[in-house]
Amino acid sequence: MIEKGLNQQDILNILEEKLKSDHCYESGQILGSMCTDPLAFGKKVYLKYMHKNLGDPGLFPSTAKLEDELISEIGELYHGKNIIGTFTTGGSEANIIAMRIAKKLRPDIKKPEIIVPASAHASFDKGEDFLGLKIQKANLKDNFELDLEHYESLINKNTCGVVGIAGTTSLGLIDPIEKIGKLVEGKNIFFHVDAAFGGFMLPFLKELGYDIPKWDFAVKSVSSITSDPHKMGLGIIPTGGFLIRDPSVLHKTGFEIPYLAGGGFKHFHIVGTRPGGTVISFWAIMRLLGMEGYKKIVKECMESTEYLEKRIAEIDGVKLAVKPKMNIVGLTTENGESICEIDDKLREKKWMLGKFLDYNLIRIVIMPHVTQNHLSRFCNDLEEIIMKHDR
Numbered sequence: 154m155i156e157k158g159l160n161q162q163d164i165l166n167i168l169e170e171k172l173k174s175d176h177c178y179e180s181g182q183i184l185g186s187m188c189t190d191p192l193a194f195g196k197k198v199y200l201k202y203m204h205k206n207l208g209d210p211g212l213f214p215s216t217a218k219l220e221d222e223l224i225s226e227i228g229e230l231y232h233g234k235n236i237i238g239t240f241t242t243g244g245s246e247a248n249i250i251a252m253r254i255a256k257k258l259r260p261d262i263k264k265p266e267i268i269v270p271a272s273a274h275a276s277f278d279k280g281e282d283f284l285g286l287k288i289q290k291a292n293l294k295d296n297f298e299l300d301l302e303h304y305e306s307l308i309n310k311n312t313c314g315v316v317g318i319a320g321t322t323s324l325g326l327i328d329p330i331e332k333i334g335k336l337v338e339g340k341n342i343f344f345h346v347d348a349a350f351g352g353f354m355l356p357f358l359k360e361l362g363y364d365i366p367k368w369d370f371a372v373k374s375v376s377s378i379t380s381d382p383h384k385m386g387l388g389i390i391p392t393g394g395f396l397i398r399d400p401s402v403l404h405k406t407g408f409e410i411p412y413l414a415g416g417g418f419k420h421f422h423i424v425g426t427r428p429g430g431t432v433i434s435f436w437a438i439m440r441l442l443g444m445e446g447y448k449k450i451v452k453e454c455m456e457s458t459e460y461l462e463k464r465i466a467e468i469d470g471v472k473l474a475v476k477p478k479m480n481i482v483g484l485t486t487e488n489g490e491s492i493c494e495i496d497d498k499l500r501e502k503k504w505m506l507g508k509f510l511d512y513n514l515i516r517i518v519i520m521p522h523v524t525q526n527h528l529s530r531f532c533n534d535l536e537e538i539i540m541k542h543d544r
């Protein structure tokens with residue numbers, strides 16, 4: 154700890170220097186992240202309200218009401234009525250909250266299990282560890298889609314919850330949510346949909362005329378949904394979202410903290426103190442963009458995705474793992490060789506992609522900060538790397 158404080162400008166200069174190795178969204182080289190630069194207006198609103206603490210909502214009742222309103226509005230977008238829920242630190246927290254609820258609702262099961270597709274996000278492995286329950290992973294088929302027969306075979310008397318994904322982390326695929334719903338109908342099994350990424354893509358893709366299967370509260374056995382504003386919602390990092398159909402679950406499974414200045418309240422969170430500013434900011438973002446604004450952003454991302462698809466088809470040596478369903482593109486080698494060397498070379502040129510070793514693919518997420526110009530430069534570098542590699 155320094156003895157005497159520095160002046161503000163000196164501190165800012167030091168920070169500039171210390172943070173210079175960070176990648177930035179504007180470069181277009183962050184190609185493998187599901188986050189992006191939050192909307193400028195959202196940042197402005199956040200700065201104004203970042204002191205609000207939703208960990209003690211009795212002190213900030215108007216912010217708490219705004220949160221409820223916003224959750225209910227997003228719930229309606231997902232074909233639900235009077236949906237409740239909460240904003241979280243991200244999709245991981247939301248998924249772990251869902252797993253805990255699934256376990257809590259079935260105290261009769263001594264060794265609770267949750268079934269997830271093999272493509273499920275790592276947060277489910279974390280949840281397994283934290284919550285002392287078992288996750289059963291259902292296989293994928295060769296085309297990376299869920300093997301529903303195997304999924305069904307995993308359902309047994311210990312199953313307290315099942316999970317479907319609407320926008321997988323690796324490839325943006327949508328699990329057959331309606332079919333999973335049928336498997337658990339009337340069985341007292343909690344059905345969680347992880348739409349951490351898809352939640353702010355799918356409603357707009359549908360409006361734009363894309364063929365999107367039912368994935369949300371329109372499927373009557375869906376119990377809860379994860380959907381993250383800090384991904385395609387363009388919200389402040391971190392803002393995740395958890396929505397649940399049955400409000401009585403909060404009273405049955407919620408935690409209570411008795412000592413708070415604002416009074417006790419029931420909540421689902423893992424964290425205590427949590428930002429109100431991110432929620433207020435997202436309320437403002439949704440009002441600024443509206444359906445039209447989000448549709449425009451999603452349309453541009455999809456046009457860039459289609460551009461990338463075409464360019465990749467022209468490059469010998471790599472191919473798409475599957476035809477993209479949303480703005481996520483998986484690349485693999487044409488001859489089955491490891492993709493790792495190509496990824497290493499791309500990193501040397503500062504192209505930062507996601508790598509999925511199980512599937513031998515690298516992933517590009519065409520977020521709003523990625524333009525066709527960036528993708529064109531990326532494809533030129535990729536082509537050059539492959540040509541050198543083949544020589």
Ligand SMILES: Cc1ncc(COP(=O)(O)O)c(C=O)c1O
Nearest residue numbers: 187243244245274321322349350
């Ligand atoms: C489908 C899915 N679920 C959950 C998460 C976890 O979200 P977060 O990183 O916000 O915790 C991700 C992150 O990429 C994801 O793709």
